Amino acid sequence: MINKIGVVGTGDIAGQFVSQINQDKYQIVSVFNHRESSLKTFTETHKIPHKTTNYEEFLANDKIDCVYIATPNQTHYEFALKALQAGKHVLCEKVMVMKGEEAKKLFAVAKEKNLVLLEAVTLFYMPMYSTVQQLLKNNKLGKLSNANITFGSCKEYDPNNRFFSLEKGGGALFDIGTYALSAAVYLLNTSLELIATDVSLSESGVDEKSMTLLKNADDVQASVMISFRGKMPKQIILTGDKGYLLIDDFPRAEKGQIFYNDGQVEIIDQGTGHDVFTYEMDRVNQYAKGEIDTEDLREVTERVICLMDEMRESWDYLQD
Helix, strand or coil: CCCEEEEECCCHHHHHHHHHCCCCCCEEEEEECCCHHHHHHHHHHHCCCCEECCHHHHHCCCCCCEEEECCCHHHHHHHHHHHHHCCCEEEEECCCCCCHHHHHHHHHHHHHCCCCEEEECHHHCCHHHHHHHHHHHCCCCCCEEEEEEEEEEECCCCCCCHHHCCCCCCCCCCCHHHHHHHHHHHHHCCCCEEEEEEEEECCCCCEEEEEEEEECCCCCEEEEEEECEEEEEEEEEEEECCEEEEEECHHHCCEEEEEECCCCEEEEECCCHHHHHHHHHHHHHHHHCCCCCCCCHHHHHHHHHHHHHHHHHHCCCCCC
């Protein structure tokens, strides 16, 4: 079993990971960060036995089975590549990488070395979504027609904050947009293609809001609206000719509702948001055993990142 984890990063999401994961199943054995002061505070707070500011030393630790990467977006690729080359499985926070070519490279290395590489997009791992996938496969909504996905948060503009910094991989697309696009591809499959997209940029040059239209091979349309400049519900609505599916607070959703045309309502209620990091590591273990989802999450991640490339190219926004 893959159960000994090395953590890269000491920020808020890394703290959530080590404090919320089921410690009866998984053990945090080491933490890496460039800053000694952050490492000291983090390891003392969470009672982790080993820390280092040297990434090569971190990867040389033979107690580590899997590396969990929770650092700023622009650092993910190098950290993940070196971890895979060192023979470690990798669970990487979203957005896994910032270019489609980087995703292809990482997945190729993981396949060559027979390692698992997964992106920690929380909705992939919440049990409720596995049931939704099965219901869609069983045609419970009938012939699908449209999906509408929204995610908005109102963030105070600060060019020094990572959310609005080009240098730190900021922008709404790489933050909340990852969730929205991942939901679309996960539910409507990897044949989803970009039809049109429009963006507004902040003063610092990052995307602060966008609207995007997509369509899959079965002619199902999807609209994705994201924003850093105004609150919107984190919501998925997926419609078919027998009814529609509603999922609120979708990134860690525990519940979904199907409203049928005849007035009946079906509730899907599974999983606990607090356990999402345990669900993520459980899936790493399942993939290592060859137990793959109906929609391979690696293919979903790669398609999402390629769609991001296409969107940013349309915006004349591709960064070096």
